[in-house]
Amino acid sequence: MKGWLYLLPAIFFLGVFMVYPLVDVFIYSFEEGYNSASQTFFGVGGYNYSYVLHDPYFLQALKNTFLLVVITVPVSTLIALLISLGLTSITKLRDLYQTIFFLPYVTNTLAIGLVFMILFKKTPYSDGMVNMLLNVFGAGSVDFIDGPYWAKMTVLCIYTIWVVLPFKILILTSALLSVNQDYYNAARVDGTSKFRIFMRITLPMISPSIFYLVITGFIGAFKAYSDAVALFGTDLNAAGMNTIVGYVYDMLYGDSGGYPSYAAAAALILFVIVLTITCINMLIRRKHVYI
Numbered sequence: 001m002k003g004w005l006y007l008l009p010a011i012f013f014l015g016v017f018m019v020y021p022l023v024d025v026f027i028y029s030f031e032e033g034y035n036s037a038s039q040t041f042f043g044v045g046g047y048n049y050s051y052v053l054h055d056p057y058f059l060q061a062l063k064n065t066f067l068l069v070v071i072t073v074p075v076s077t078l079i080a081l082l083i084s085l086g087l088t089s090i091t092k093l094r095d096l097y098q099t100i101f102f103l104p105y106v107t108n109t110l111a112i113g114l115v116f117m118i119l120f121k122k123t124p125y126s127d128g129m130v131n132m133l134l135n136v137f138g139a140g141s142v143d144f145i146d147g148p149y150w151a152k153m154t155v156l157c158i159y160t161i162w163v164v165l166p167f168k169i170l171i172l173t174s175a176l177l178s179v180n181q182d183y184y185n186a187a188r189v190d191g192t193s194k195f196r197i198f199m200r201i202t203l204p205m206i207s208p209s210i211f212y213l214v215i216t217g218f219i220g221a222f223k224a225y226s227d228a229v230a231l232f233g234t235d236l237n238a239a240g241m242n243t244i245v246g247y248v249y250d251m252l253y254g255d256s257g258g259y260p261s262y263a264a265a266a267a268l269i270l271f272v273i274v275l276t277i278t279c280i281n282m283l284i285r286r287k288h289v290y291i
Contacts, residue, residue: 022271025264025267025268026264026268028260028261028264029048029049029261029264029265029267029268030044030045030046030048031043031044031048031261032044032045032047032048032261033261034260034261041261048261048262048264048265049265049268049269051262051265052262052265052266052269053269055262057237057242057247057250058244058247058266060237060240060242061242061243061244061246061247062244064153064156064228064240064241064242064243065221065222065224065243065244067153067157068153068156068157068160068221068224068243069218069221069222071157072157072160072161072164072217072221073214073217073218073221075157075161076160076161076164076165076168076217077168077210077213077214077217079161079165080165080168080169080172080213081172081210083101083165083169084169084172084173084175084176085176087101087169087173088173088176088177098169098170098173101165101166101169101170102166102169102170103166104162104163104165104166105163105166105167105170109163109226109227109230110226110229110230112159112162112163112230113159113226113227113229113230113231114230116155116158116159116162116230116231117145117230117231120144120145120155121143121144121145121146122141122143122144122145122146122147127141128144130144145231145232146239149240152231152232152239152240152241153241155231156227156228156231156232156241159227159230159231160221160224160227163227164217164220168213168217171209171212171213172206172209172210172213174209175205175206175208175209175210176202176206179201179202179205179206180205183201183205184197184201187200187201211281211285214281215278215281218274218277218278218281219274219278222244222245222270222273222274222277223245224243224245225243225245225246225249228241228242228243228246229246236250237250244266244269244270245270247266248263248266248267248270249263251263251266
């Protein structure tokens with residue numbers, strides 16, 4: 001009984017601010033023609049889901065989100081692992097380097113987005129620093145912000161990777177430093193190669209941290225919105241760079257606003273996608289994560 005009393009405040013807040021809104025959104029998603037002002041609707045059914053799944057703006061947002069997830073999660077995790085291995089292999093100035101790598105995490109994402117926009121955006125006065133570097137190597141200038149789709153997606157992926165790297169480096173560096181050195185000493189005595197030590201000792205020992213970063217990375221990438229706004233402005237549909245969360249926001253408050261039922265349906269679709277991928281990762285965890 002004492003344990004339940006300790007948990008009661010947390011259960012209360014979770015119920016009020018998480019469970020109840022989720023149930024409410026589920027109900028809204030089936031109320032056709034719901035009007036938030038008058039709290040009325042003219043029918044109940046699956047039309048909202050049908051509309052959202054056939055809406056070209058939602059399909060574009062779904063495509064953008066999946067590309068962002070598939071590209072940024074594995075690439076950012078791999079780069080973070082390589083940097084963490086480098087940080088743990090040095091002794092002098094390690095804390096300084098860790099602080100430098102962590103600085104982007106405490107910087108406002110919109111501020112970072114403005115810097116990226118200046119680096120990549122072509123203007124009447126300048127092609128941007130990135131295009132200047134491309135010109136040095138003989139490549140032509142590319143309009144990364146207002147140009148072709150592949151260029152805009154490239155910038156968004158680079159920006160997303162840059163934003164999430166510091167946190168992943170921090171987690172992986174801590175995991176690497178916590179590995180018991182006795183395993184390494186025993187492997188060196190047996191003449192084991194560095195690659196085999198990494199594959200047979202390091203990777204299994206830090207696999208829980210990697211799994212944690214992959215799961216949170218998937219969830220974070222599926223919820224991406226501010227990253228795209230920072231680079232391409234608030235009218236993401238016009239830029240062709242909207243995300244699922246951006247689509248939900250537009251249906252509630254944007255230029256397409258006033259359709260909470262469609263927003264609820266899109267939010268539930270996102271919830272099902274994230275839940276499914278999380279469950280798949282949990283199944284993979286049983287076979288490939290060392291506990």
